[in-house]
Amino acid sequence: MNTIIIIPALNPDEKLISYVKSLIQAGEKQILIIDDGSSDDCRFIFDFLEEKEECIVLRHAINMGKGRALKDAFNYCLTNLSQTASGVITVDSDGQHSVEDVLRMKEALTEYTDSLILGARNFSQENVPPKSAFGNKMTRVVIRLLYGGNIADTQTGLRAMSYQVLPAFLTLFGERFEYETGMLIEALQKKIPIKEIEIKTIYYAENKGTHFRPVSDSWKIYKLIFGTFFKYAFSSFSSSIIDLGSFQLFSYLLKGTNLSVQVWMATILARIISSLYNYCVNRNIVFKQDCKGNNTFLKYYILCVCQMCTSAALVYLFVRVIGLPRLFIKVIVDMLLFFVSFRIQKNGCSEEINDVVYKNTHSTCCIYGVHSVA
Template sequence: MIDCTVIIPALNPNESLIEYVKTLLSEGVGHIIVVNDGSLEDLKYIFTELSMIESCTVLAHKENSGKGRALKTGFKHYLNQKNAITGVITADADGQHSVEDVCKVAKALVNSNEGIFFGVRDFNESNIPVRSYFGNRITSFIFQLLFRYRLKDTQTGLRGIPHSELKWISELKGERYEYEMNMLINAAKRKIKINEIPIQTLYFNNNASSHYNPIIDSIIIFHKLITEFFHSTYTRRLHFQKLMSGKNHDK
């Protein structure tokens, strides 16, 4: 058994999610939490069937609250469980993360438990949608420029988070896709090791099922990157000024 919990935020998924969950469990994943983030009423039967699967917990938002909020709902439920030990894996509900890759990241987390684990895609492959290619390239470049971390894939939703890091991560701000970037920014600030694990690059129908808005969500993410950088710079400057003031006072 792979001693971790897989958390899947889901908005209007198709029936394949049911088989996806069953396969993950058959491959040894210990527990799965699916968060229904205000999906259409017509799709309620999918979550009803999921809730009947042993070792699968279904949580629900009455209305769509965003991927960040759905992840935090899953994290907090996990943290409230007395048997929560190793950590969690976050995976998307649209099939972009194969069962093989989820288990790959999960095993890395269980075997090491040092730092955060990112399942990274190869954006040099020919099947990458244009909006995904440029969005990731730009955010990776800006992230490296501002925070001195070189990452191949800053927007991956497949992440392994150890139990020891989950409390502060669950308390971060962000309701939509910017929450995942906020997680990355704060991991860099805390100098937490980020382990990159190569995974398959899967897109279906040019990524049409994605709920990511390439304009609105990109603007929010870029704004988060810039404001967090300048906030950190300002905080460091104030700290330096206080130190210098104290030294001058001692003289």
């Protein structure tokens, strides 16, 4: 696969020139370098690279952050370099990624065209500065707990992806290092497979030249990780409360009718209200982008109706047979249904439905998932 090498750079040193030269020697023909508002001292490096026919230099007038630089580069590739390549590899400018590893990523990309491929470092090695090892291990655990997936190197800058998956990352939130964390969360949420290739773990001078600001960049990364999760949790929890509250209200209003009418009508009306609320919240707040309108709406409701009917039927049955308070039974039934639907989604009933369920995941599960929180 023909690939573009993308190198985001902020105040690089001369090593960048020899690094780019060795990439060219290794056969790379398209290298996109982003000068992200680097100081005037570095200008000669970018001017030199710009002269090379294999290189394109994009410049930011001021420093806008690695995330912004990557998004601009991805967009440039998709809009201007769509004829000449079909994938990209992002590489750091400070020589932390060996040319051999870049080539291995390229090879992997020919096989995993539907995946986000990560060049994973080994943080147990001796040359890894303790701060970097700790930060990475901690982020790995938190992402695993909140989103699943077991990603060995969550902060790697060596990443490869085909044009097929690239658009998913274009509009993500984050201007600095947190953008790269957002890419991982997006891949996990959208079920874009993540493949890791072990690479050499290179650190120079205890990583003293890093642009990573431990407090403010870590804060941004964790705000993103928890923010996305809590938005989802809030959406699920509040939908659940609305569902149960409406169920109780409609049961009360339908008091004069027989049990079957009460349970079915209350379930349906409550679900209409709570699912509309949930769909809107997820569409506008939780998963701001990538909702393909009616299509997701329709599929969302097909799933919703199936779960709703099962819920009403089971609540009716258990109220009749066991005679416990119906709200209590509804909580238990919806909780069980959540786990069942979750398992079905995990095993993958139909790929398409799965995809939709995943995009709305939490929305579809929400109404049920919620109850596990409630």
